[in-house]
Amino acid sequence: MSKKRARNSRNRGKSNAQFRRSPNVEPAKQYILIVVEGEETEYNYFKSFKTSLKLKTTTVEVVPGKGGDPLVIVETANKWRLRNKQQKQKGREVTYDKIYCVFDGDKPTEYKKALEQAKSYGIIAIPSIPCFEFWFLLHYQYTAKSFDKCKDVIYELNSEIKKDGIKDYDKARDMYSVLEPRLDQAIANAQRLEKYHLEEQQTEQQKTLNIDCANPSTKVHQLVKYLQDQKDYKTSKH
Numbered sequence: 001m002s003k004k005r006a007r008n009s010r011n012r013g014k015s016n017a018q019f020r021r022s023p024n025v026e027p028a029k030q031y032i033l034i035v036v037e038g039e040e041t042e043y044n045y046f047k048s049f050k051t052s053l054k055l056k057t058t059t060v061e062v063v064p065g066k067g068g069d070p071l072v073i074v075e076t077a078n079k080w081r082l083r084n085k086q087q088k089q090k091g092r093e094v095t096y097d098k099i100y101c102v103f104d105g106d107k108p109t110e111y112k113k114a115l116e117q118a119k120s121y122g123i124i125a126i127p128s129i130p131c132f133e134f135w136f137l138l139h140y141q142y143t144a145k146s147f148d149k150c151k152d153v154i155y156e157l158n159s160e161i162k163k164d165g166i167k168d169y170d171k172a173r174d175m176y177s178v179l180e181p182r183l184d185q186a187i188a189n190a191q192r193l194e195k196y197h198l199e200e201q202q203t204e205q206q207k208t209l210n211i212d213c214a215n216p217s218t219k220v221h222q223l224v225k226y227l228q229d230q231k232d233y234k235t236s237k238h
Contacts, residue, residue, distance in 0.1 A: 030058040035077040036102045039064040040171040048176035058230040070103035070114035078121045105129035128218040135220040138189040139182035146215040190221035
């Protein structure tokens with residue numbers, strides 16, 4: 001038997017997929033940077049979420065920013081972006097495929113500037129109005145009523161988390177572990193609210209409504225969904 005015929009014989013019955021990818025070749029990795037406020041609420045949430053996903057083809061780095069000013073968070077992310085770019089040029093580091101900034105929208109002036117800056121840097125803003133805790137609240141209920149301050153959100157959250165045996169909300173607590181069983185509900189509620197604001201924008205009275213500034217609102221579900229997609233080896237725009 002010729003070498004060619006022998007090779008064809010050995011390969012007979014194998015799928016095209018087996019030819020395309022050797023089992024020893026890993027899929028290309030994605031590198032994602034998430035910059036958050038401080039080292040408690042958002043930081044703990046995304047660190048715990050990342051651990052639970054056990055991503056094989058995506059590396060996620062969660063970095064705490066300084067203070068609660070959204071502009072500072074965006075500038076911190078941009079410093080990481082520029083440093084990463086310089087290191088890449090020297091052949092020392094991989095490039096981040098996506099950079100996210102997670103911040104609150106309880107400071108209107110700084111918040112709007114932060115959105116503009118993030119866009120100019122090519123950084124994806126993941127805001128919550130009035131605060132990140134609103135994302136937690138969506139794990140328990142859907143609401144479109146506005147909140148004046150974050151403490152108003154926490155007041156409602158405290159009444160809800162008692163369902164899970166927690167007396168009071170604590171920023172240092174691992175909230176992802178507490179809320180994980182309700183994650184699908186939170187995503188559905190956030191998407192429903194997003195749709196509500198889009199419909200409101202179409203009304204005669206709200207044509208000037210900026211959805212990114214709608215109270216209440218959050219885009220955390222977009223980042224959560226994107227990271228979940230990485231576990232399933234999917235791709236997404238955001």
